[in-house]
Amino acid sequence: MIAPTALFALDTLLTDEEREIRTTVRKVCDREIRPHVAGWFDSGELPARELARALGEVGVLGMHLEGYGCAGLGAVAYGLACLELEAADSGLRSLVSVQGSLAMYAIWQYGSEEQKQEWLPAMAAGERIGCFGLTEPDFGSDPGGMRTTAKREGGDWVLNGTKMWITNGSVADVAVVWARTDEGIRGFLVPAGTPGFTAHDIKRKVSLRASVTSELVLDGVRLPDAAVLPGARGLSGPLGCLNEARFGIVFGAMGAALDCLETAIAYAGDREVFARPLTSYQLTQEKLADMALELGKGLLLAVHLGRLKEAGTLTPEQVSAGKLNNVREALEIARTCRTLLGASGITLEYPVIRHAVNLESVLTYEGTSEIHTLVLGKALTGIPAFH
Numbered sequence: 001m002i003a004p005t006a007l008f009a010l011d012t013l014l015t016d017e018e019r020e021i022r023t024t025v026r027k028v029c030d031r032e033i034r035p036h037v038a039g040w041f042d043s044g045e046l047p048a049r050e051l052a053r054a055l056g057e058v059g060v061l062g063m064h065l066e067g068y069g070c071a072g073l074g075a076v077a078y079g080l081a082c083l084e085l086e087a088a089d090s091g092l093r094s095l096v097s098v099q100g101s102l103a104m105y106a107i108w109q110y111g112s113e114e115q116k117q118e119w120l121p122a123m124a125a126g127e128r129i130g131c132f133g134l135t136e137p138d139f140g141s142d143p144g145g146m147r148t149t150a151k152r153e154g155g156d157w158v159l160n161g162t163k164m165w166i167t168n169g170s171v172a173d174v175a176v177v178w179a180r181t182d183e184g185i186r187g188f189l190v191p192a193g194t195p196g197f198t199a200h201d202i203k204r205k206v207s208l209r210a211s212v213t214s215e216l217v218l219d220g221v222r223l224p225d226a227a228v229l230p231g232a233r234g235l236s237g238p239l240g241c242l243n244e245a246r247f248g249i250v251f252g253a254m255g256a257a258l259d260c261l262e263t264a265i266a267y268a269g270d271r272e273v274f275a276r277p278l279t280s281y282q283l284t285q286e287k288l289a290d291m292a293l294e295l296g297k298g299l300l301l302a303v304h305l306g307r308l309k310e311a312g313t314l315t316p317e318q319v320s321a322g323k324l325n326n327v328r329e330a331l332e333i334a335r336t337c338r339t340l341l342g343a344s345g346i347t348l349e350y351p352v353i354r355h356a357v358n359l360e361s362v363l364t365y366e367g368t369s370e371i372h373t374l375v376l377g378k379a380l381t382g383i384p385a386f387h
């Protein structure tokens, strides 16, 4: 027997340092996350602060950023960390993606020197948590329609509006909020506790339950001019951040798929049906072979895109291709693995159904599968079909 990843000799594409990082993150997940995550999912509660500190200690928060206490590692190393985190739970990878690729990246890429000094080292250490408020109740796939406004009043800005589905929202020390101004869309750093700013958790989720998802309300929030991100103008600001986070999902989704496949192979090897192991049936072997193929192809694509990112040539369309393919295939793998576990597959005793329902969210956030399909359609035809 060989492991699904060994089939494609994936490790031969990685450096020693990348393999070490992967092992380090896996050990943290084994110690801090895996023993508890089904319980967090079940209760819908996450000890986000403790986890952020533990993840900060191993350097995964903003690990692909340079300076300000960040590790400055390559894209593939960052991707492998996402893979290991999502093999534990998509909610934990979401916490890390939003912290590092959305909130920290926005400050790192578009922030003033003072903003970077104030927030980035503490966020890299996991002492402070960030969130990223772009989506609104009426504008998800089309964030350019946003209604949240920021108006100048004297030397200050006053923000009004509502942001919806915001990961880490109620546990964040700082929210990166995107708002419409007379100069186009701008980004603002809104510290928790600012008068008029509140966050309310969204309850009754059946997906990403081990993740905090909130509504942010901005009711006359007054901020100094120093709160605006000076380097971001227009929708390209938030879209640049989303491209970073999507890249992590290309790897992360394959982590969830790998955990499902390994669980299913082990389960089906032990499970006897009609007096023989489930793995000995051709129908089962076909399922396993098909899943191993899609997993291997997805991982090869992820590493390839990572190398392009490291070379500075990765395009947003290539990230769309990776996100679309790998999340779609991961979801298919999770569903097929669920069938192999039979009735056991619907309980939280095994991670498979948890991954499957989590991946439903991953399919939707950071650009839905339909939107990424349209991105590829536009790239192939030159015709935008979004409107």
Ligand SMILES: Cc1cc2nc3c(=O)[nH]c(=O)nc-3n(C[C@H](O)[C@H](O)[C@H](O)COP(=O)(O)OP(=O)(O)OC[C@H]3O[C@@H](n4cnc5c(N)ncnc54)[C@H](O)[C@@H]3O)c2cc1C
Pocket (backbone or CB within 6 Å): 098, 132, 133, 134, 135, 137, 138, 139, 140, 141, 142, 164, 165, 166, 167, 168, 208, 213, 361, 364, 365, 366, 367, 368, 369, 370, 371, 385, 386, 387
């Ligand atoms: C768990 C979770 C966490 C999230 N975290 C964050 C966060 O931290 N920050 C943040 O800003 N947002 C976050 N989001 C929001 C997420 O990015 C949006 O849900 C997503 O962009 C889709 O927007 P929507 O839900 O409004 O769906 P809609 O945009 O209303 O889409 C509904 C359906 O219409 C389809 N559709 C849209 N346009 C077209 C078109 N032109 N042609 C054909 N079909 C189309 C979509 O693909 C989808 O199938 C999160 C979402 C979830 C579920």
